Amino acid sequence: ESQLNPNYNFENFLEGDSNRLARSAGMAVANKPGGTSFNPLLIFGGVGLGKTHLAHAIGVQIKDKYPAKTVLYISAEKFTQQYIESVKKNNRNDFIHFYQVIDVLIVDDIQLLSGKAGTQDVFFHIFNHLHQNGKQVILTSDKAPVDMQDIEQRLLSRFKWGLSAELQHPSFETRIAIIKQKLYQDGVEMPEEIVEFLANNIKTNVRELEGAIISLIAHSSFNKKEITLDLAKKIVDNYVKHTKREVSIDYIQKIVSDYFQMDVETLQSKTRKRHIVQARQLAMFFAKKLTKASLASIGSQIGQRDHATVLHACKTVDNLASTDKQFRKYVEDLGKKLSV
Ligand code: ADP
Ligand code: MG
Incomplete structure (x- = not known):
C-alpha cells in the first residue's frame, strides 16, 4: 500500500x-x-x-x-x-x-x-x-x-x-487559474467578477481559497440562490476576518481592462490611442486611491511608467471626471467594482 x-x-x-x-x-x-x-x-x-x-x-x-x-x-x-x-x-x-x-x-x-x-x-x-x-x-x-x-x-x-x-504564495493569475480549475471540476459556473474577487481577497492559502469556493457553492445551491458578489463578500469575511480587504494593483488593472474590454497587455502598452490611454490613467488613479503604493511603484507596475506620468494621470482623471459626463460614469462604475 x-x-x-x-x-x-x-x-x-x-x-x-x-x-x-x-x-x-x-x-x-x-x-x-x-x-x-x-x-x-x-x-x-x-x-x-x-x-x-x-x-x-x-x-x-x-x-x-x-x-x-x-x-x-x-x-x-x-x-x-x-x-x-x-x-x-x-x-x-x-x-x-x-x-x-x-x-x-x-x-x-x-x-x-x-x-x-x-x-x-x-x-x-x-x-x-x-x-x-x-x-x-x-x-x-x-x-x-x-x-x-x-x-x-x-x-x-x-x-x-x-x-x-x-x-511561495501564488500570484493573482495563478489563483484565478486554481479557482477556475476547481469550478470546472465541480461543474459550477461563476461570474468572472466573483472569481476575481475571490482571487484578490484570499491570497496566502490555497486551501482557504478552495474552502471559500466550496462554501459559496453550498450556500447558493442549498438556498437556491444565484452566486452573487454580495454573497461572495460575506463568505470571504469568514476567511479573512482580521485583515482588511485590500485591492492589489494587478486586480485594479484586471478590473479596468475587463471594463473596457481589452486585455491587461493592451492597457499597459505604449499606444497613444485615446481610449487605451484613458483606461491606463484610470488604473493609475485607482491604484493611487486604493493602495498604499508610491507613484513610482504604481508606474512601474502599470506598463513601466515613471512617477510623473502617474501624477499626471491622477490629475487628468480628476479633471475629466468633473467636466465630462461619460468619463464620470467610468469613474463611478469602476469605483463600485473596486469597492472593498
Ligand atoms: P500544504 O500541504 O502545503 O498545507 P496542500 O498540498 O494540502 O497544502 O494544498 C492545499 C490545497 O490547495 C489542496 O487542495 C491542493 O490541491 C490545493 N493546491 C495547492 N497548490 C495548488 C496548485 N498549484 N494547483 C492546484 N491546486 C493546488
Ligand atoms: Mg500538507
Missing part, C-alpha cells in the same frame, strides 16, 4: 511562478527517482500552499512510470507513531527494515520530528541506507532547513544534500 492519493497529481497541480522550481524538480525526480542530484528533494512552504499535493503527485507519477517500484507516502506524525509502537512491541528492527527496502520514501511535514530524538535517530539510519543505495527520498516541511528547530545537526545537514525548493 503506497498511501498515495491519485487525486493529487501533476495534471491538476497548476504551474505558476510561485511553484515553478518545486514543480519542475518534482517532475525531474518523478521521471528518474534516485537518478538526479535532487536527493533528497525537500519541498518547503507555508500552510495550504500545495506541499502535500505536490508530494503525492511525485509519488503518483513514479508509480505510473515505474509500477514495480515500491513507493511509500507517510506523514512524519504517523511515522513517529509507528516508531513508538515498534519500540513498545520490541520490533524496532522490523520497523527499520520495512523502511529500508522501499524505493521511494515520501515523508510529509518533516518539521514534526522536531524535538523527537528517538524518531530522528531512526530516521537518520533509514535515510542513510536509502540514500547510499540510490533510493529516492522526498520530504516536505513548513520551513526551510535553516529555520528548523530541535532537529539534530547531522539530520539537517542531510536535508541540505539535495535540493530545497520553496512553494
Whole structure:
C-alpha cells in the first residue's frame, strides 16, 4: 500500500511562478527517482500552499512510470507513531527494515520530528541506507532547513544534500487559474467578477481559497440562490476576518481592462490611442486611491511608467471626471467594482 492519493497529481497541480522550481524538480525526480542530484528533494512552504499535493503527485507519477517500484507516502506524525509502537512491541528492527527496502520514501511535514530524538535517530539510519543505495527520498516541511528547530545537526545537514525548493504564495493569475480549475471540476459556473474577487481577497492559502469556493457553492445551491458578489463578500469575511480587504494593483488593472474590454497587455502598452490611454490613467488613479503604493511603484507596475506620468494621470482623471459626463460614469462604475 503506497498511501498515495491519485487525486493529487501533476495534471491538476497548476504551474505558476510561485511553484515553478518545486514543480519542475518534482517532475525531474518523478521521471528518474534516485537518478538526479535532487536527493533528497525537500519541498518547503507555508500552510495550504500545495506541499502535500505536490508530494503525492511525485509519488503518483513514479508509480505510473515505474509500477514495480515500491513507493511509500507517510506523514512524519504517523511515522513517529509507528516508531513508538515498534519500540513498545520490541520490533524496532522490523520497523527499520520495512523502511529500508522501499524505493521511494515520501515523508510529509518533516518539521514534526522536531524535538523527537528517538524518531530522528531512526530516521537518520533509514535515510542513510536509502540514500547510499540510490533510493529516492522526498520530504516536505513548513520551513526551510535553516529555520528548523530541535532537529539534530547531522539530520539537517542531510536535508541540505539535495535540493530545497520553496512553494511561495501564488500570484493573482495563478489563483484565478486554481479557482477556475476547481469550478470546472465541480461543474459550477461563476461570474468572472466573483472569481476575481475571490482571487484578490484570499491570497496566502490555497486551501482557504478552495474552502471559500466550496462554501459559496453550498450556500447558493442549498438556498437556491444565484452566486452573487454580495454573497461572495460575506463568505470571504469568514476567511479573512482580521485583515482588511485590500485591492492589489494587478486586480485594479484586471478590473479596468475587463471594463473596457481589452486585455491587461493592451492597457499597459505604449499606444497613444485615446481610449487605451484613458483606461491606463484610470488604473493609475485607482491604484493611487486604493493602495498604499508610491507613484513610482504604481508606474512601474502599470506598463513601466515613471512617477510623473502617474501624477499626471491622477490629475487628468480628476479633471475629466468633473467636466465630462461619460468619463464620470467610468469613474463611478469602476469605483463600485473596486469597492472593498
Ligand atoms: P500544504 O500541504 O502545503 O498545507 P496542500 O498540498 O494540502 O497544502 O494544498 C492545499 C490545497 O490547495 C489542496 O487542495 C491542493 O490541491 C490545493 N493546491 C495547492 N497548490 C495548488 C496548485 N498549484 N494547483 C492546484 N491546486 C493546488
Ligand atoms: Mg500538507
